Amino acid sequence: MVVYKRIVILTGAGLSAESGLATFRDKDGIWSKYDINEVATPEAFARNPAKVHDFYNQRRRGMKNAAPNAAHFALARLEREYPGEVTVVTQNIDPLHEAAGTQRLIHMHGELLKALCAYCEARHPWHDDLSTEIVCPSCGRAGGMRPDVVWFGEMPYRMDEIYDLLYEADLFASIGTSGTVYPAAGFVREARAAGAHTVELNLEPSEGASLFAEKIHGPATVVVPQWVERLLVKAGQT
Numbered sequence: 444m445v446v447y448k449r450i451v452i453l454t455g456a457g458l459s460a461e462s463g464l465a466t467f468r469d470k471d472g473i474w475s476k477y478d479i480n481e482v483a484t485p486e487a488f489a490r491n492p493a494k495v496h497d498f499y500n501q502r503r504r505g506m507k508n509a510a511p512n513a514a515h516f517a518l519a520r521l522e523r524e525y526p527g528e529v530t531v532v533t534q535n536i537d538p539l540h541e542a543a544g545t546q547r548l549i550h551m552h553g554e555l556l557k558a559l560c561a562y563c564e565a566r567h568p569w570h571d572d573l574s575t576e577i578v579c580p581s582c583g584r585a586g587g588m589r590p591d592v593v594w595f596g597e598m599p600y601r602m603d604e605i606y607d608l609l610y611e612a613d614l615f616a617s618i619g620t621s622g623t624v625y626p627a628a629g630f631v632r633e634a635r636a637a638g639a640h641t642v643e644l645n646l647e648p649s650e651g652a653s654l655f656a657e658k659i660h661g662p663a664t665v666v667v668p669q670w671v672e673r674l675l676v677k678a679g680q681t
C-alpha cells in the first residue's frame with residue numbers, strides 16, 4: 444500500500460482543452476492569435492485598456508458554455524477519497540476545478556470571473572463585460588476595474604503558501620501545462636529537492652519533461668482518471 448501524505452497538483456490549460464477552452468501555445472492556441480504584449484501586461488492595460496478588456500470579455504463570454512471534463516472530476520474525486528491531503532494549484536483562470544468539486548484550490552494566475560479594482564483593491568465576482576466606464580461597487584470610482592488575472596510581469600498569487608506546500612509534498616504532479624511559464628515551471632525542481640515523487644501528465648512531453656521521474660502522455664480526460672484510479676487502488680481506497 445502506498446499512501447502519500449501530501450499531494451500537490453499543478454494544472455494548466457491542457458486540462459481544460461477538452462472542455463473547449465483554447466490552450467495558449469498549441470498550434471491554434473491563444474498566443475498564435477494575440478500578442479501577449481498587447482493584451483496581457485500591465486503596460487498594455489495602461490496603454491489601451493479597451494483592447495485588454497475586449498480580450499478578456501471575449502474569454503469570459505466563452506466560459507459561459509464550458510463545463511468541467513472527466514479530468515477535473517477525477518481530481519475532485521482524488522481530493523474527496525484519498526487518505527492524504529490533496530491540493531490543486533492551477534494556472535487556469537477558468538472556474539472548472541471548483542465547478543467539478545475541488546475545494547483545496549489555489550488560482551495562482553487569478554480568476555477570470557472576478558474583477559479587481561486597481562484603486563481600492565476590492566475583488567468582486569464578475570460575469571459580465573468589463574469596460575473603463577464600470578464603477579467599482581466598493582469605492583465608487585470608474586476606470587480602475589480590471590480582470591482579477593495575473594499578467595506577465597506581475598507576481599502570481601499565494602506564492603509563499605505554494606512554496607510551503609511544495610516543500611512538504613511527497614507527490615507532485617503537473618498536468619496539462621507546457622512548463623514554459625515561471626514560476627510554475629520551476630515547481631517540479633522545488634518538489635524534487637524536497638524529495639517528492641514527480642509525475643507529468645500531458646498530451647506530449649513538455650519543455651521540462653526530463654525533470655519528472657514519471658511521465659504519462661495522452662489526453663487529460665483519459666490519463667487523469669486512470670492515474671487517479673491507480674493512486675486510490677494503491678492507497679487501498681477501492
Ligand code: APR
Nearest residue numbers: 455456457460466467468534619620621624645646662663
Ligand atoms: N490533455 C492534456 N494535455 C493537453 C491537452 C489535453 N487534451 N491539450 C493540450 N495539452 C497540453 C499541450 O501539449 C501543452 O503542453 O497542454 C499544454 C498547454 O500549454 P500552454 O498552452 O502553454 O498552457 P499553460 O502551460 O497552462 O500556460 C501557462 O501561460 O500565457 C500564460 O497565463 C497563461 O496560465 C497560462 C500560462
